[in-house]
Amino acid sequence: MKKSVIWAMAALMTTAIACDKEDNDDNNSSTTSSLKMNISNLGELGADERYEGWIIVNGSPISTGTFSVSSSGAPSQTSFEVAASDLAAATDYVLSIEPFPDNDPAPSAIKIAGGSFSGNNAAVSVNHPVALNADFNTASGKYILATPTTTDMSDENSGIWFLDISSGSPMTGLNLPELPTGWVYEGWVVLHGEPITTGRFTDVDMADMAAPFSGSDASGPPFPGEDFVTNAPSPHTFPTDISGATAVISIEPEPDNSPTPFVFKPLVNMISSSAMDHVTYDLNNQVSSNFPMGTVTK
Structure with a gap:
Protein backbone atom coordinates (compact mmCIF):
# COMPACT_ATOMS: atom_id res chain seq x y z
CA MET A 1 0.00 0.00 0.00
CA LYS A 2 2.76 2.40 0.89
CA LYS A 3 4.58 1.58 -2.35
CA SER A 4 1.44 2.43 -4.38
CA VAL A 5 1.06 5.76 -2.63
CA ILE A 6 4.71 6.62 -3.24
CA TRP A 7 4.44 5.81 -6.96
CA ALA A 8 1.23 7.85 -7.23
CA MET A 9 2.85 10.84 -5.56
CA ALA A 10 5.89 10.56 -7.85
CA ALA A 11 3.63 10.51 -10.90
CA LEU A 12 1.80 13.63 -9.69
CA MET A 13 5.10 15.45 -9.09
CA THR A 14 6.36 14.53 -12.58
CA THR A 15 3.14 15.81 -14.12
CA ALA A 16 3.35 19.05 -12.13
CA ILE A 17 6.97 19.61 -13.16
CA ALA A 18 6.08 18.99 -16.82
CA CYS A 19 3.19 21.46 -16.58
CA ASP A 20 5.43 24.06 -14.97
CA LYS A 21 7.97 23.63 -17.76
CA GLU A 22 5.25 24.07 -20.40
CA ASP A 23 4.01 27.21 -18.63
CA ASN A 24 7.55 28.59 -18.47
CA ASP A 25 8.08 27.82 -22.17
CA ASP A 26 4.85 29.65 -23.00
CA ASN A 27 5.91 32.63 -20.90
CA ASN A 28 9.36 32.70 -22.52
CA SER A 29 7.84 32.64 -26.02
CA SER A 30 5.75 35.70 -25.20
CA THR A 31 8.54 37.66 -23.49
CA THR A 32 9.04 41.14 -24.92
CA SER A 33 11.98 43.50 -25.02
CA SER A 34 12.10 47.25 -25.48
CA LEU A 35 13.25 48.89 -28.69
CA LYS A 36 14.50 52.39 -27.89
CA MET A 37 14.24 55.04 -30.62
CA ASN A 38 16.20 58.30 -30.69
CA ILE A 39 15.59 59.89 -34.11
CA SER A 40 15.61 63.65 -34.67
CA ASN A 41 14.22 65.86 -37.45
CA LEU A 42 10.93 64.00 -37.76
CA GLY A 43 8.30 66.43 -39.00
CA GLU A 44 4.68 66.62 -37.91
CA LEU A 45 2.40 64.60 -40.21
CA GLY A 46 -1.20 65.20 -41.21
CA ALA A 47 -4.10 63.78 -39.19
CA ASP A 48 -4.42 60.92 -41.68
CA GLU A 49 -0.81 59.72 -41.37
CA ARG A 50 1.41 58.05 -38.79
CA TYR A 51 5.03 56.99 -38.54
CA GLU A 52 5.59 53.24 -38.16
CA GLY A 53 8.77 51.42 -37.23
CA TRP A 54 9.72 47.97 -38.53
CA ILE A 55 12.40 45.43 -37.75
CA ILE A 56 13.57 43.07 -40.47
CA VAL A 57 13.72 39.46 -39.33
CA ASN A 58 14.75 36.76 -41.81
CA GLY A 59 14.05 39.22 -44.60
CA SER A 60 10.50 40.04 -43.48
CA PRO A 61 9.20 43.22 -41.80
CA ILE A 62 7.69 43.09 -38.32
CA SER A 63 5.99 46.21 -37.00
CA THR A 64 7.36 47.79 -33.84
CA GLY A 65 4.38 50.15 -33.56
CA THR A 66 3.11 53.50 -34.78
CA PHE A 67 3.60 56.99 -33.38
CA SER A 68 2.95 60.63 -34.19
CA VAL A 69 5.17 63.71 -33.88
CA SER A 70 4.14 67.05 -32.37
CA SER A 71 4.58 70.43 -34.01
CA SER A 72 7.72 70.87 -31.90
CA GLY A 73 9.19 67.62 -33.28
CA ALA A 74 8.62 65.45 -30.21
CA PRO A 75 7.60 61.81 -30.92
CA SER A 76 4.55 60.57 -29.01
CA GLN A 77 6.49 57.42 -28.13
CA THR A 78 10.19 56.46 -28.10
CA SER A 79 10.09 52.98 -26.51
CA PHE A 80 8.31 50.04 -28.14
CA GLU A 81 7.71 46.52 -26.82
CA VAL A 82 8.67 43.82 -29.32
CA ALA A 83 8.84 40.03 -29.04
CA ALA A 84 12.27 39.32 -27.57
CA SER A 85 13.08 36.57 -30.05
CA ASP A 86 12.23 38.80 -33.02
CA LEU A 87 14.22 41.72 -31.67
CA ALA A 88 17.25 39.52 -31.02
CA ALA A 89 17.13 38.27 -34.62
CA ALA A 90 16.52 41.67 -36.24
CA THR A 91 19.09 42.72 -38.85
CA ASP A 92 17.67 46.13 -39.81
CA TYR A 93 15.31 48.87 -38.69
CA VAL A 94 13.06 50.75 -41.13
CA LEU A 95 10.87 53.80 -40.59
CA SER A 96 7.88 54.36 -42.87
CA ILE A 97 4.94 56.73 -43.16
CA GLU A 98 1.59 54.98 -43.14
CA PRO A 99 -2.02 56.06 -43.72
CA PHE A 100 -4.19 56.40 -40.62
CA PRO A 101 -6.27 54.40 -40.14
CA ASP A 102 -4.36 51.65 -41.95
CA ASN A 103 -5.88 48.30 -42.91
CA ASP A 104 -2.75 47.02 -44.66
CA PRO A 105 -0.40 45.10 -42.35
CA ALA A 106 2.55 45.58 -44.73
CA PRO A 107 4.81 48.67 -44.86
CA SER A 108 3.87 51.42 -47.30
CA ALA A 109 6.13 52.44 -50.17
CA ILE A 110 7.14 55.61 -48.27
CA LYS A 111 10.16 54.41 -46.31
CA ILE A 112 11.99 57.48 -45.10
CA ALA A 113 14.93 56.06 -43.11
CA GLY A 114 16.61 52.87 -42.06
CA GLY A 115 19.66 51.36 -40.46
CA SER A 116 21.43 48.02 -40.06
CA PHE A 117 22.10 46.68 -36.60
CA SER A 118 25.69 46.40 -35.44
CA GLY A 119 25.37 44.58 -32.17
CA ASN A 120 22.41 46.17 -30.40
CA ASN A 121 22.56 49.55 -32.18
CA ALA A 122 21.52 50.78 -35.60
CA ALA A 123 22.45 54.19 -37.01
CA VAL A 124 19.34 55.40 -38.82
CA SER A 125 19.44 57.74 -41.83
CA VAL A 126 17.99 58.30 -45.30
CA ASN A 127 21.14 56.74 -46.78
CA HIS A 128 19.84 53.22 -46.06
CA PRO A 129 19.06 51.16 -49.22
CA VAL A 130 15.34 50.88 -48.37
CA ALA A 131 15.01 54.69 -48.13
CA LEU A 132 16.63 57.28 -50.43
CA ASN A 133 19.88 55.30 -50.64
CA ALA A 134 21.90 58.46 -51.30
CA ASP A 135 24.13 60.92 -49.46
CA PHE A 136 22.79 64.48 -49.54
CA ASN A 137 25.51 66.08 -47.42
CA THR A 138 27.20 67.47 -50.54
CA ALA A 139 23.96 68.60 -52.24
Missing part, protein backbone atom coordinates in the same frame (compact mmCIF):
# COMPACT_ATOMS: atom_id res chain seq x y z
CA SER A 140 24.06 72.22 -53.40
CA GLY A 141 22.08 74.60 -55.56
CA LYS A 142 21.87 77.99 -57.21
CA TYR A 143 18.99 80.02 -58.63
CA ILE A 144 18.13 83.32 -60.29
CA LEU A 145 15.05 85.50 -60.32
CA ALA A 146 13.73 86.08 -63.84
CA THR A 147 10.58 85.72 -65.97
CA PRO A 148 11.76 84.33 -69.31
CA THR A 149 8.22 83.31 -70.37
CA THR A 150 7.03 86.94 -70.60
CA THR A 151 8.24 89.93 -72.61
CA ASP A 152 7.31 92.32 -69.81
CA MET A 153 10.56 93.53 -68.21
CA SER A 154 8.79 94.96 -65.15
CA ASP A 155 7.96 91.56 -63.59
CA GLU A 156 11.44 89.98 -63.48
CA ASN A 157 11.24 89.29 -59.74
CA SER A 158 8.13 87.18 -60.33
CA GLY A 159 9.97 84.02 -61.37
CA ILE A 160 12.63 81.63 -60.08
CA TRP A 161 14.85 79.32 -62.10
CA PHE A 162 17.28 76.82 -60.63
CA LEU A 163 20.25 77.57 -62.84
CA ASP A 164 23.62 79.32 -62.66
CA ILE A 165 24.54 82.31 -64.86
CA SER A 166 27.71 83.33 -63.01
CA SER A 167 29.80 82.27 -66.02
CA GLY A 168 27.74 84.45 -68.36
CA SER A 169 25.77 81.53 -69.81
CA PRO A 170 22.96 79.46 -68.26
CA MET A 171 24.33 76.31 -66.63
CA THR A 172 22.96 73.59 -64.34
CA GLY A 173 22.29 75.10 -60.94
CA LEU A 174 21.49 72.02 -58.86
CA ASN A 175 23.89 69.37 -57.61
CA LEU A 176 21.65 66.56 -56.37
CA PRO A 177 22.03 62.77 -56.32
CA GLU A 178 19.85 60.54 -58.48
CA LEU A 179 16.75 59.37 -56.63
CA PRO A 180 15.50 55.77 -56.48
CA THR A 181 12.19 54.79 -58.07
CA GLY A 182 9.25 56.19 -56.14
CA TRP A 183 10.80 59.60 -55.40
CA VAL A 184 11.07 62.90 -57.31
CA TYR A 185 12.38 66.39 -56.61
CA GLU A 186 10.10 69.40 -56.42
CA GLY A 187 10.84 73.12 -56.30
CA TRP A 188 8.83 75.55 -54.17
CA VAL A 189 8.50 79.19 -53.27
CA VAL A 190 6.97 79.78 -49.84
CA LEU A 191 5.17 83.11 -50.31
CA HIS A 192 3.42 84.73 -47.32
CA GLY A 193 3.58 81.37 -45.55
CA GLU A 194 1.98 79.46 -48.44
CA PRO A 195 4.07 76.98 -50.51
CA ILE A 196 3.64 77.29 -54.29
CA THR A 197 5.17 74.64 -56.51
CA THR A 198 7.66 75.45 -59.24
CA GLY A 199 7.37 71.92 -60.66
CA ARG A 200 8.51 68.34 -60.08
CA PHE A 201 11.61 66.92 -61.75
CA THR A 202 14.07 64.05 -61.80
CA ASP A 203 16.79 65.64 -63.96
CA VAL A 204 18.52 68.83 -62.82
CA ASP A 205 19.52 69.80 -66.36
CA MET A 206 16.08 69.52 -67.95
CA ALA A 207 12.80 71.43 -67.68
CA ASP A 208 10.49 70.20 -64.93
CA MET A 209 7.19 68.41 -65.47
CA ALA A 210 4.76 71.35 -65.37
CA ALA A 211 4.48 75.10 -65.90
CA PRO A 212 1.05 76.04 -64.49
CA PHE A 213 1.91 79.67 -63.69
CA SER A 214 4.30 80.58 -66.52
CA GLY A 215 3.53 82.97 -69.35
CA SER A 216 2.96 82.14 -73.01
CA ASP A 217 5.24 84.70 -74.67
CA ALA A 218 8.26 82.37 -74.75
CA SER A 219 9.52 79.03 -73.48
CA GLY A 220 11.34 78.73 -70.21
CA PRO A 221 14.98 77.59 -70.11
CA PRO A 222 15.79 73.85 -70.03
CA PHE A 223 16.12 73.78 -66.25
CA PRO A 224 13.65 73.43 -63.36
CA GLY A 225 11.84 76.65 -62.45
CA GLU A 226 8.67 78.70 -62.83
CA ASP A 227 7.34 82.16 -63.62
CA PHE A 228 4.51 83.30 -61.33
CA VAL A 229 2.64 85.44 -63.83
CA THR A 230 -0.70 83.68 -64.55
CA ASN A 231 -3.31 81.43 -62.89
CA ALA A 232 -2.54 82.61 -59.35
CA PRO A 233 -3.94 80.32 -56.65
CA SER A 234 -6.05 82.05 -54.00
CA PRO A 235 -5.24 84.30 -52.17
CA HIS A 236 -2.29 85.35 -54.35
CA THR A 237 -2.17 87.75 -57.27
CA PHE A 238 0.28 87.25 -60.14
CA PRO A 239 2.66 88.71 -61.23
CA THR A 240 4.14 89.00 -57.74
CA ASP A 241 7.51 89.97 -56.37
CA ILE A 242 8.95 86.87 -54.64
CA SER A 243 11.86 88.68 -52.97
CA GLY A 244 11.54 88.05 -49.24
CA ALA A 245 9.98 84.62 -49.85
CA THR A 246 11.72 81.25 -49.29
CA ALA A 247 13.05 79.00 -52.05
CA VAL A 248 12.93 75.24 -51.35
CA ILE A 249 13.94 72.02 -53.08
CA SER A 250 12.13 69.05 -51.57
CA ILE A 251 12.09 65.31 -52.19
CA GLU A 252 8.59 63.95 -52.74
CA PRO A 253 7.09 60.46 -52.87
CA GLU A 254 5.71 59.48 -56.25
CA PRO A 255 2.73 59.32 -56.45
CA ASP A 256 2.06 62.14 -54.00
CA ASN A 257 -1.37 63.34 -52.90
CA SER A 258 -0.18 66.25 -50.76
CA PRO A 259 -0.14 69.86 -52.06
CA THR A 260 2.60 70.81 -49.58
CA PRO A 261 6.33 69.99 -49.38
CA PHE A 262 7.32 66.61 -47.96
CA VAL A 263 9.51 66.34 -44.84
CA PHE A 264 12.71 66.02 -46.95
CA LYS A 265 14.00 69.51 -47.81
CA PRO A 266 17.71 69.27 -48.67
CA LEU A 267 18.07 72.82 -50.07
CA VAL A 268 16.49 76.00 -48.69
CA ASN A 269 17.18 79.73 -48.96
CA MET A 270 15.44 82.86 -47.75
CA ILE A 271 15.34 85.10 -50.81
CA SER A 272 16.67 88.50 -49.84
CA SER A 273 14.12 91.31 -49.78
CA SER A 274 16.62 93.26 -51.88
CA ALA A 275 17.23 90.40 -54.35
CA MET A 276 17.82 91.50 -57.94
CA ASP A 277 16.86 89.67 -61.11
CA HIS A 278 19.44 87.84 -63.21
CA VAL A 279 21.84 87.47 -60.28
CA THR A 280 22.94 84.00 -59.15
CA TYR A 281 22.09 83.17 -55.53
CA ASP A 282 22.98 80.11 -53.45
CA LEU A 283 20.66 77.59 -51.83
CA ASN A 284 21.72 76.35 -48.40
CA ASN A 285 22.19 72.68 -47.56
CA GLN A 286 19.71 71.81 -44.78
CA VAL A 287 20.36 68.07 -44.45
CA SER A 288 21.61 68.28 -40.86
CA SER A 289 18.45 70.05 -39.70
CA ASN A 290 15.83 68.59 -42.05
CA PHE A 291 16.65 64.93 -42.59
CA PRO A 292 15.71 62.18 -40.08
CA MET A 293 18.75 60.75 -38.35
CA GLY A 294 19.55 59.01 -35.09
CA THR A 295 19.76 55.58 -33.52
CA VAL A 296 17.61 52.69 -32.39
CA THR A 297 18.75 50.29 -29.68
CA LYS A 298 17.52 46.77 -28.94
Whole structure:
Protein backbone atom coordinates (compact mmCIF):
# COMPACT_ATOMS: atom_id res chain seq x y z
CA MET A 1 0.00 0.00 0.00
CA LYS A 2 2.76 2.40 0.89
CA LYS A 3 4.58 1.58 -2.35
CA SER A 4 1.44 2.43 -4.38
CA VAL A 5 1.06 5.76 -2.63
CA ILE A 6 4.71 6.62 -3.24
CA TRP A 7 4.44 5.81 -6.96
CA ALA A 8 1.23 7.85 -7.23
CA MET A 9 2.85 10.84 -5.56
CA ALA A 10 5.89 10.56 -7.85
CA ALA A 11 3.63 10.51 -10.90
CA LEU A 12 1.80 13.63 -9.69
CA MET A 13 5.10 15.45 -9.09
CA THR A 14 6.36 14.53 -12.58
CA THR A 15 3.14 15.81 -14.12
CA ALA A 16 3.35 19.05 -12.13
CA ILE A 17 6.97 19.61 -13.16
CA ALA A 18 6.08 18.99 -16.82
CA CYS A 19 3.19 21.46 -16.58
CA ASP A 20 5.43 24.06 -14.97
CA LYS A 21 7.97 23.63 -17.76
CA GLU A 22 5.25 24.07 -20.40
CA ASP A 23 4.01 27.21 -18.63
CA ASN A 24 7.55 28.59 -18.47
CA ASP A 25 8.08 27.82 -22.17
CA ASP A 26 4.85 29.65 -23.00
CA ASN A 27 5.91 32.63 -20.90
CA ASN A 28 9.36 32.70 -22.52
CA SER A 29 7.84 32.64 -26.02
CA SER A 30 5.75 35.70 -25.20
CA THR A 31 8.54 37.66 -23.49
CA THR A 32 9.04 41.14 -24.92
CA SER A 33 11.98 43.50 -25.02
CA SER A 34 12.10 47.25 -25.48
CA LEU A 35 13.25 48.89 -28.69
CA LYS A 36 14.50 52.39 -27.89
CA MET A 37 14.24 55.04 -30.62
CA ASN A 38 16.20 58.30 -30.69
CA ILE A 39 15.59 59.89 -34.11
CA SER A 40 15.61 63.65 -34.67
CA ASN A 41 14.22 65.86 -37.45
CA LEU A 42 10.93 64.00 -37.76
CA GLY A 43 8.30 66.43 -39.00
CA GLU A 44 4.68 66.62 -37.91
CA LEU A 45 2.40 64.60 -40.21
CA GLY A 46 -1.20 65.20 -41.21
CA ALA A 47 -4.10 63.78 -39.19
CA ASP A 48 -4.42 60.92 -41.68
CA GLU A 49 -0.81 59.72 -41.37
CA ARG A 50 1.41 58.05 -38.79
CA TYR A 51 5.03 56.99 -38.54
CA GLU A 52 5.59 53.24 -38.16
CA GLY A 53 8.77 51.42 -37.23
CA TRP A 54 9.72 47.97 -38.53
CA ILE A 55 12.40 45.43 -37.75
CA ILE A 56 13.57 43.07 -40.47
CA VAL A 57 13.72 39.46 -39.33
CA ASN A 58 14.75 36.76 -41.81
CA GLY A 59 14.05 39.22 -44.60
CA SER A 60 10.50 40.04 -43.48
CA PRO A 61 9.20 43.22 -41.80
CA ILE A 62 7.69 43.09 -38.32
CA SER A 63 5.99 46.21 -37.00
CA THR A 64 7.36 47.79 -33.84
CA GLY A 65 4.38 50.15 -33.56
CA THR A 66 3.11 53.50 -34.78
CA PHE A 67 3.60 56.99 -33.38
CA SER A 68 2.95 60.63 -34.19
CA VAL A 69 5.17 63.71 -33.88
CA SER A 70 4.14 67.05 -32.37
CA SER A 71 4.58 70.43 -34.01
CA SER A 72 7.72 70.87 -31.90
CA GLY A 73 9.19 67.62 -33.28
CA ALA A 74 8.62 65.45 -30.21
CA PRO A 75 7.60 61.81 -30.92
CA SER A 76 4.55 60.57 -29.01
CA GLN A 77 6.49 57.42 -28.13
CA THR A 78 10.19 56.46 -28.10
CA SER A 79 10.09 52.98 -26.51
CA PHE A 80 8.31 50.04 -28.14
CA GLU A 81 7.71 46.52 -26.82
CA VAL A 82 8.67 43.82 -29.32
CA ALA A 83 8.84 40.03 -29.04
CA ALA A 84 12.27 39.32 -27.57
CA SER A 85 13.08 36.57 -30.05
CA ASP A 86 12.23 38.80 -33.02
CA LEU A 87 14.22 41.72 -31.67
CA ALA A 88 17.25 39.52 -31.02
CA ALA A 89 17.13 38.27 -34.62
CA ALA A 90 16.52 41.67 -36.24
CA THR A 91 19.09 42.72 -38.85
CA ASP A 92 17.67 46.13 -39.81
CA TYR A 93 15.31 48.87 -38.69
CA VAL A 94 13.06 50.75 -41.13
CA LEU A 95 10.87 53.80 -40.59
CA SER A 96 7.88 54.36 -42.87
CA ILE A 97 4.94 56.73 -43.16
CA GLU A 98 1.59 54.98 -43.14
CA PRO A 99 -2.02 56.06 -43.72
CA PHE A 100 -4.19 56.40 -40.62
CA PRO A 101 -6.27 54.40 -40.14
CA ASP A 102 -4.36 51.65 -41.95
CA ASN A 103 -5.88 48.30 -42.91
CA ASP A 104 -2.75 47.02 -44.66
CA PRO A 105 -0.40 45.10 -42.35
CA ALA A 106 2.55 45.58 -44.73
CA PRO A 107 4.81 48.67 -44.86
CA SER A 108 3.87 51.42 -47.30
CA ALA A 109 6.13 52.44 -50.17
CA ILE A 110 7.14 55.61 -48.27
CA LYS A 111 10.16 54.41 -46.31
CA ILE A 112 11.99 57.48 -45.10
CA ALA A 113 14.93 56.06 -43.11
CA GLY A 114 16.61 52.87 -42.06
CA GLY A 115 19.66 51.36 -40.46
CA SER A 116 21.43 48.02 -40.06
CA PHE A 117 22.10 46.68 -36.60
CA SER A 118 25.69 46.40 -35.44
CA GLY A 119 25.37 44.58 -32.17
CA ASN A 120 22.41 46.17 -30.40
CA ASN A 121 22.56 49.55 -32.18
CA ALA A 122 21.52 50.78 -35.60
CA ALA A 123 22.45 54.19 -37.01
CA VAL A 124 19.34 55.40 -38.82
CA SER A 125 19.44 57.74 -41.83
CA VAL A 126 17.99 58.30 -45.30
CA ASN A 127 21.14 56.74 -46.78
CA HIS A 128 19.84 53.22 -46.06
CA PRO A 129 19.06 51.16 -49.22
CA VAL A 130 15.34 50.88 -48.37
CA ALA A 131 15.01 54.69 -48.13
CA LEU A 132 16.63 57.28 -50.43
CA ASN A 133 19.88 55.30 -50.64
CA ALA A 134 21.90 58.46 -51.30
CA ASP A 135 24.13 60.92 -49.46
CA PHE A 136 22.79 64.48 -49.54
CA ASN A 137 25.51 66.08 -47.42
CA THR A 138 27.20 67.47 -50.54
CA ALA A 139 23.96 68.60 -52.24
CA SER A 140 24.06 72.22 -53.40
CA GLY A 141 22.08 74.60 -55.56
CA LYS A 142 21.87 77.99 -57.21
CA TYR A 143 18.99 80.02 -58.63
CA ILE A 144 18.13 83.32 -60.29
CA LEU A 145 15.05 85.50 -60.32
CA ALA A 146 13.73 86.08 -63.84
CA THR A 147 10.58 85.72 -65.97
CA PRO A 148 11.76 84.33 -69.31
CA THR A 149 8.22 83.31 -70.37
CA THR A 150 7.03 86.94 -70.60
CA THR A 151 8.24 89.93 -72.61
CA ASP A 152 7.31 92.32 -69.81
CA MET A 153 10.56 93.53 -68.21
CA SER A 154 8.79 94.96 -65.15
CA ASP A 155 7.96 91.56 -63.59
CA GLU A 156 11.44 89.98 -63.48
CA ASN A 157 11.24 89.29 -59.74
CA SER A 158 8.13 87.18 -60.33
CA GLY A 159 9.97 84.02 -61.37
CA ILE A 160 12.63 81.63 -60.08
CA TRP A 161 14.85 79.32 -62.10
CA PHE A 162 17.28 76.82 -60.63
CA LEU A 163 20.25 77.57 -62.84
CA ASP A 164 23.62 79.32 -62.66
CA ILE A 165 24.54 82.31 -64.86
CA SER A 166 27.71 83.33 -63.01
CA SER A 167 29.80 82.27 -66.02
CA GLY A 168 27.74 84.45 -68.36
CA SER A 169 25.77 81.53 -69.81
CA PRO A 170 22.96 79.46 -68.26
CA MET A 171 24.33 76.31 -66.63
CA THR A 172 22.96 73.59 -64.34
CA GLY A 173 22.29 75.10 -60.94
CA LEU A 174 21.49 72.02 -58.86
CA ASN A 175 23.89 69.37 -57.61
CA LEU A 176 21.65 66.56 -56.37
CA PRO A 177 22.03 62.77 -56.32
CA GLU A 178 19.85 60.54 -58.48
CA LEU A 179 16.75 59.37 -56.63
CA PRO A 180 15.50 55.77 -56.48
CA THR A 181 12.19 54.79 -58.07
CA GLY A 182 9.25 56.19 -56.14
CA TRP A 183 10.80 59.60 -55.40
CA VAL A 184 11.07 62.90 -57.31
CA TYR A 185 12.38 66.39 -56.61
CA GLU A 186 10.10 69.40 -56.42
CA GLY A 187 10.84 73.12 -56.30
CA TRP A 188 8.83 75.55 -54.17
CA VAL A 189 8.50 79.19 -53.27
CA VAL A 190 6.97 79.78 -49.84
CA LEU A 191 5.17 83.11 -50.31
CA HIS A 192 3.42 84.73 -47.32
CA GLY A 193 3.58 81.37 -45.55
CA GLU A 194 1.98 79.46 -48.44
CA PRO A 195 4.07 76.98 -50.51
CA ILE A 196 3.64 77.29 -54.29
CA THR A 197 5.17 74.64 -56.51
CA THR A 198 7.66 75.45 -59.24
CA GLY A 199 7.37 71.92 -60.66
CA ARG A 200 8.51 68.34 -60.08
CA PHE A 201 11.61 66.92 -61.75
CA THR A 202 14.07 64.05 -61.80
CA ASP A 203 16.79 65.64 -63.96
CA VAL A 204 18.52 68.83 -62.82
CA ASP A 205 19.52 69.80 -66.36
CA MET A 206 16.08 69.52 -67.95
CA ALA A 207 12.80 71.43 -67.68
CA ASP A 208 10.49 70.20 -64.93
CA MET A 209 7.19 68.41 -65.47
CA ALA A 210 4.76 71.35 -65.37
CA ALA A 211 4.48 75.10 -65.90
CA PRO A 212 1.05 76.04 -64.49
CA PHE A 213 1.91 79.67 -63.69
CA SER A 214 4.30 80.58 -66.52
CA GLY A 215 3.53 82.97 -69.35
CA SER A 216 2.96 82.14 -73.01
CA ASP A 217 5.24 84.70 -74.67
CA ALA A 218 8.26 82.37 -74.75
CA SER A 219 9.52 79.03 -73.48
CA GLY A 220 11.34 78.73 -70.21
CA PRO A 221 14.98 77.59 -70.11
CA PRO A 222 15.79 73.85 -70.03
CA PHE A 223 16.12 73.78 -66.25
CA PRO A 224 13.65 73.43 -63.36
CA GLY A 225 11.84 76.65 -62.45
CA GLU A 226 8.67 78.70 -62.83
CA ASP A 227 7.34 82.16 -63.62
CA PHE A 228 4.51 83.30 -61.33
CA VAL A 229 2.64 85.44 -63.83
CA THR A 230 -0.70 83.68 -64.55
CA ASN A 231 -3.31 81.43 -62.89
CA ALA A 232 -2.54 82.61 -59.35
CA PRO A 233 -3.94 80.32 -56.65
CA SER A 234 -6.05 82.05 -54.00
CA PRO A 235 -5.24 84.30 -52.17
CA HIS A 236 -2.29 85.35 -54.35
CA THR A 237 -2.17 87.75 -57.27
CA PHE A 238 0.28 87.25 -60.14
CA PRO A 239 2.66 88.71 -61.23
CA THR A 240 4.14 89.00 -57.74
CA ASP A 241 7.51 89.97 -56.37
CA ILE A 242 8.95 86.87 -54.64
CA SER A 243 11.86 88.68 -52.97
CA GLY A 244 11.54 88.05 -49.24
CA ALA A 245 9.98 84.62 -49.85
CA THR A 246 11.72 81.25 -49.29
CA ALA A 247 13.05 79.00 -52.05
CA VAL A 248 12.93 75.24 -51.35
CA ILE A 249 13.94 72.02 -53.08
CA SER A 250 12.13 69.05 -51.57
CA ILE A 251 12.09 65.31 -52.19
CA GLU A 252 8.59 63.95 -52.74
CA PRO A 253 7.09 60.46 -52.87
CA GLU A 254 5.71 59.48 -56.25
CA PRO A 255 2.73 59.32 -56.45
CA ASP A 256 2.06 62.14 -54.00
CA ASN A 257 -1.37 63.34 -52.90
CA SER A 258 -0.18 66.25 -50.76
CA PRO A 259 -0.14 69.86 -52.06
CA THR A 260 2.60 70.81 -49.58
CA PRO A 261 6.33 69.99 -49.38
CA PHE A 262 7.32 66.61 -47.96
CA VAL A 263 9.51 66.34 -44.84
CA PHE A 264 12.71 66.02 -46.95
CA LYS A 265 14.00 69.51 -47.81
CA PRO A 266 17.71 69.27 -48.67
CA LEU A 267 18.07 72.82 -50.07
CA VAL A 268 16.49 76.00 -48.69
CA ASN A 269 17.18 79.73 -48.96
CA MET A 270 15.44 82.86 -47.75
CA ILE A 271 15.34 85.10 -50.81
CA SER A 272 16.67 88.50 -49.84
CA SER A 273 14.12 91.31 -49.78
CA SER A 274 16.62 93.26 -51.88
CA ALA A 275 17.23 90.40 -54.35
CA MET A 276 17.82 91.50 -57.94
CA ASP A 277 16.86 89.67 -61.11
CA HIS A 278 19.44 87.84 -63.21
CA VAL A 279 21.84 87.47 -60.28
CA THR A 280 22.94 84.00 -59.15
CA TYR A 281 22.09 83.17 -55.53
CA ASP A 282 22.98 80.11 -53.45
CA LEU A 283 20.66 77.59 -51.83
CA ASN A 284 21.72 76.35 -48.40
CA ASN A 285 22.19 72.68 -47.56
CA GLN A 286 19.71 71.81 -44.78
CA VAL A 287 20.36 68.07 -44.45
CA SER A 288 21.61 68.28 -40.86
CA SER A 289 18.45 70.05 -39.70
CA ASN A 290 15.83 68.59 -42.05
CA PHE A 291 16.65 64.93 -42.59
CA PRO A 292 15.71 62.18 -40.08
CA MET A 293 18.75 60.75 -38.35
CA GLY A 294 19.55 59.01 -35.09
CA THR A 295 19.76 55.58 -33.52
CA VAL A 296 17.61 52.69 -32.39
CA THR A 297 18.75 50.29 -29.68
CA LYS A 298 17.52 46.77 -28.94
